[in-house]
Each structure stands twice: as structure tokens, then as C-alpha cells.
Amino acid sequence: MLQEIVLEKGDQLVEVDELTPSEQSDRLYLERRVERAFYEAGKALCELRDRRLYRSTHKTFEEYCRVRFGHSRQKSNYLIAAADVFDNLTTNCCQNLSESDLTTNGLQILPTSEGQVRPLTKLEPSQQQEVWQAAVEEAGGKVPSGRVVKDVVQRIMERTKVPNTYQIGEVCQILAKDNPDLRGKGGCWCIVNQIGDFSCTVMTWDGDYTVRMDYLKPMNYLDQECEQMQSLSARINKLRHSGNLEKAADAVLKHLGSVNRPYLTDLEEKMLSLIEMECSTKSS
Numbered sequence: 509m510l511q512e513i514v515l516e517k518g519d520q521l522v523e524v525d526e527l528t529p530s531e532q533s534d535r536l537y538l539e540r541r542v543e544r545a546f547y548e549a550g551k552a553l554c555e556l557r558d559r560r561l562y563r564s565t566h567k568t569f570e571e572y573c574r575v576r577f578g579h580s581r582q583k584s585n586y587l588i589a590a591a592d593v594f595d596n597l598t599t600n601c602c603q604n605l606s607e608s609d610l611t612t613n614g615l616q617i618l619p620t621s622e623g624q625v626r627p628l629t630k631l632e633p634s635q636q637q638e639v640w641q642a643a644v645e646e647a648g649g650k651v652p653s654g655r656v657v658k659d660v661v662q663r664i665m666e667r668t669k670v671p672n673t674y675q676i677g678e679v680c681q682i683l684a685k686d687n688p689d690l691r692g693k694g695g696c697w698c699i700v701n702q703i704g705d706f707s708c709t710v711m712t713w714d715g716d717y718t719v720r721m722d723y724l725k726p727m728n729y730l731d732q733e734c735e736q737m738q739s740l741s742a743r744i745n746k747l748r749h750s751g752n753l754e755k756a757a758d759a760v761l762k763h764l765g766s767v768n769r770p771y772l773t774d775l776e777e778k779m780l781s782l783i784e785m786e787c788s789t790k791s792s
Contacts, residue, residue: 546622550591553584585688589629590622592686596633597640617644623654627661630687630720639664665706672721674700674708679737680724681768682712687723696766697727699741713744713765733770740764740772747783752790757783 527535553573556562562572570581577584597618619625619640628636643652643660652660674680677699684694693712698719702709707720729737744761747753753761760779764772772780 543618543620544594546587546620547591547594550587550589550594550622554588554591557584557588582689585691586626586629587622589686589688590619590625593625593628593636594619596636617649617651620651621654624652624657626654627658631661635664670721672703672705672708674703674721674724674726676700676703677734677738679727679729679734679770680708680710681727682710682717682719683723683725685723690717690719690723693717695768697737697768698724699738711741711745713741713761714748715745727768727770729770736770743780743784747787750787752787753783757786 556572557569560569562569562576566572566575569584573579573581573584598616625636625640628639631639639657639660640652642664643657644650646652646660647656680698680700682690682693682696682698684690684692696712698710698712698717700708701711701716704718707718708724709716709718710724744764747757747761760783764776764780767776
């Protein structure tokens, strides 16, 4: 038999039935599904991307996401990265909890949306745990908003600030690690063209990227070698902006953008010169 609770609502009395044990169980199950929706989406997108399950209908993952789900590849990358953060929090913060407790209704406060963990995606796993726990405390033991998490991240970065020692024109190597924005750029060389407090804006073979310092590795080239690479970068990017590149030429430029030496072989120089000549002929 259902118990009843009498609530006052203005001058009226409203009778509200309590939930049955079965309804309480259903509510908890559905709430957990809502809470984990962004996580499930991120894991699914990751598998779709890594197994290339879109290849029968779409040429690229970006096109697939836009047509099938109506959002950009960046949005997909955010969800994938957020799922990795969720995995890290549940694996390392909740090792002694059962699966049924891995929700905000259980003993551990966990993220319920991608926006809450976006500020964490570029941190190391141990830092993610530290920031999230601090944000939960700041939110009074509740799920913190993305703004609260971002503020905590900023405070920790300022507290542990390491001087940015990179210089304009320096040649570095990109370390993609777990950063979805740098997917496919791991091992590529780049030229530093702007320096911030915690990051650098760099020029790669296919464009500019803002990269945190810990995603860069100095290549320790001599000044003359840096000048040679700057010249190569200028040649590659001039071709990239010409609009006359064929797929074969694009593949050559991609290769040149990942060489781990401050010079080109004779064959590489000949191929680059040939592409420059072909593009110049098409433009005239």
C-alpha cells in the first residue's frame, strides 16, 4: 500500500504518493543513464573512429560526425577526451567501489556532462583527480560546474607555474600524448611563432596550433639549422595555401612535416622542388 505525503502549496494541500521500491530502483537506473550519457557517447565515438566503422558511407570521421550526428569533429573529440577523464576518475578514484556506486547518487561524486571535465582533458591523470576532488569540495560536495572546474585548474596551474623557456623560431617536436586535438601530429616538427604563459603557438606542416608546453619537446637545433627548418616551413605552407595540391603532393608534404632531422635528403629536395614547379605552372 502506497504511503502518502501531504505538502503545503500556497493555501492548498497536495497529496504526493511515495515511490514504490520498484519505482525507486527505476528512477536510480534512469538517473545513472542520464549521468553517464556523455561517457557512453564518448566511448562509442572512440570505437567508431578507431575501427573506422564509418568507412562504408563516409570518407572521413569528420564528415561522418557532421552528417550522422550533426556536430563537428571537435565536439566528438571533446566527448572522447571526456570519456577518458571519466575512466581515469572511476579507475583511480573509485577502485574500492562497486559499479552501482559509480554515480553521483553513490559514494563518489562523478561528472555528469562533458562540459564539466573539458578543463581536465589536457591535464595529467593524477592532476585530473586532484582538480576534480578540489572542485567537488568547492561545490559543497555536489557535482561542480565547468566554470568551477576551470577556476580550480587555473589556480593549480598558477601555483605550479613553470617558466616558458621556448623562443620564437625554435624548432620543437610535438608530443600528442592523449590530446585529441593533436591526433596525427605526434612526432611532427614545428616552429614556435608565439609564446604564452603555459603554451606556444606553433606552425606545423599543415597549419597553426596552440600547444601546451608539456606537449612540446625541444629539438635543440643550432641557429643555422633552425633557419633551415624555418625556410622549409615557409615553402611547405606556401604550397599548402596554393590550392593546387594533388593527393600525392599532399602526402609528400606530410612526410616532410615529420622528418626528425634539420635537412632534406637529395630525393626529398627534388620532390619538393618538383611540387613547387608544378604548382607554379598551374598558377600561371
